[in-house]
Amino acid sequence: MGSSHQEAIKQIHLLMEEVDEPLEHTFWNMHQGYPTETLVRFLKARDWNVSKAHKMLVDCLQWRIQSEIDNILMKPIIPIDLYRAVRDSQLLGLSGYSKEGLPVIAVGVGLSTFDKASVNYYVQSHIQMNEYRDRVVLPSATQKHGRYIGTCIKILDMTGLKLSALNQIKLMTVISTIDDLNYPEKTETYYIVNAPYIFSACWKVVKPLLQERTRKKIQVLRGCGRDELLKVMDYASLPHFCRKEGSGSSRHYGNGLAHNCFSLDHAFHQELYNYIKQQAVLREPVSPIKQGSFHVRFPEPDPEEANIAKTIESEFQKFENQNGLAKSLNDLRVNGA
Template identity: 70%
Template sequence: MGVVSEEAIDGFLELIDQVEEPLKKTFENVHQGYLREHLSRFLKARDWNVCKAKTMLVECLRWRVDNEIDSILSKPIVPSELYRGVRDSQLIGMSGYTREGLPVFAIGVGLSTFNKASVHYYVQSHIQINEYRDRVLLPSMSKKNGRPITTCVKVLDMTGLKLSALSQIKLVTIISTIDDLNYPEKTNTYYVVNAPYIFSACWKAVKPLLQERTRKKVHVLSGCGRDELLKIMDITSLPHFCRRGGSSGSSHHTEGVDCFSFDHPFHQQLYNYVKHHYETQGQAEPSKQGSFHVGFPEPEAEIAKTIESELHKFENCNGLCQPAYDRKGCP
């Protein structure tokens, strides 16, 4: 960090010391002992403006207190068949780590249907993955590597992206807004793979609306991106869709258990972790449970409307306007 950055963090520390106790308690779960590194995330998100960063952090902490986020890792989604349904329709998982120790999260953007549960379960699942990453995985990797590891990388698979994605924009935008406001700068790089023309058109329209620091994080790779990704991770950490060129739900995998599946070690460990923390409260496993309702922030309307507009263009011309698109795939 440069001198200006260190001075900004010092100023931020003085302001944060003034917040009330309930917020300080939840902030411990946010920074996990790496105070300066996490303050810098909020500063980056507000272009190093200390006052704006403080406002953002305080609003994040209030959101955590109001929605009991600190206890979300003791709120299992039950029965397990329901959680399996969430996993089959909200394709996300962890495939491994980069050589620098950053967790690699794989997301099947194009084939996620979000049609097996209510919106609240999908939001609950997403936040649980965030919290497990921040409170379990990252501290463990930091200890193992002897240095702070506070971010991850995400590989976004666009296989199967179609006009039907129009119906999912609201939910995806809600989840993205939750991340932007409450988990800022947690993703080091976004790698986009298996991108069809429809993605390229949407990305061209949305890109100018994003802040420069966000644009720089997004790398659209050729085909399944295997060669580029192998520069930063071993093949064992490569998402399955980068090995064979396409996503699949857990019921369609052909090469072992893919990282989206409920049967994958990551999801088994996460599910058992949440179940164990529920049981340690002295309660039997619930046979049925209502979803964990979280207050939704107001989504970024401009970006959502732009994506919606681009998708409607394809819908109105029934695909006839789509030019030939030659995408190099992977065996």
């Protein structure tokens, strides 16, 4: 790290010494004993501009206070059937760890439907995953390996990606904006697998719009990406949707829900849900746990994020129009015959 970066870290440390107690408290919940590493994430997200990084961090801390993010791991989504419905339609889970000890987060982009609960429940669930990762999973990995581990790997499964995904762009933009503004630089690498033609066509248009820092993190793998991913993680940590290629793979992969890292029956989700219920009881041991979603203030997407969302929507629309025209021509041929 160069001297200019060291100076930037020093400056932002000094600025953070001036924040009031509520901001300082929620900042501790963020950094979990690693303030410098957290400050570096915000500096990277703003290209090492100290004033912009400081503003981004203060805005994040104020968002955490206003939205009571420090308490979100005390707010289980109940009843359990509702949470199971969320898990079945918001495909997200931890499948294991890389060879370097980084958590492997699997995301079912193509098959997530987000149609079993309100938007607030999906946002609540996503933020709970983020907070559990940052407050429990990453500190445990750091302790286990004896060195700081503050990032994860994400594997995005595009299986089943369809034009109907247009209906989900608004919600996905909300979630993406929350991550970009409040959990920056938490992902080391994005691996995209099982990409259909519609993704490949869209990616060609979207890729140039991304910042170089983001583009470098994204790797589009062939097929389910099994062989490439085995270079960075063991077979046991592969998400279930990456275990299709190669002889003998079916012998290692069962069909039970416990093997599906998206399912509530998976060990990770059982641990997460039990943790949240325990935290709720510790906070209010006498009062019954209340139902209802945890409302979070949705931040406005920055212009770049909004532009990318519009581009994706436009490309999907073009694809839909082309498909519609092809179907019409095919119908004419069939009827003409």
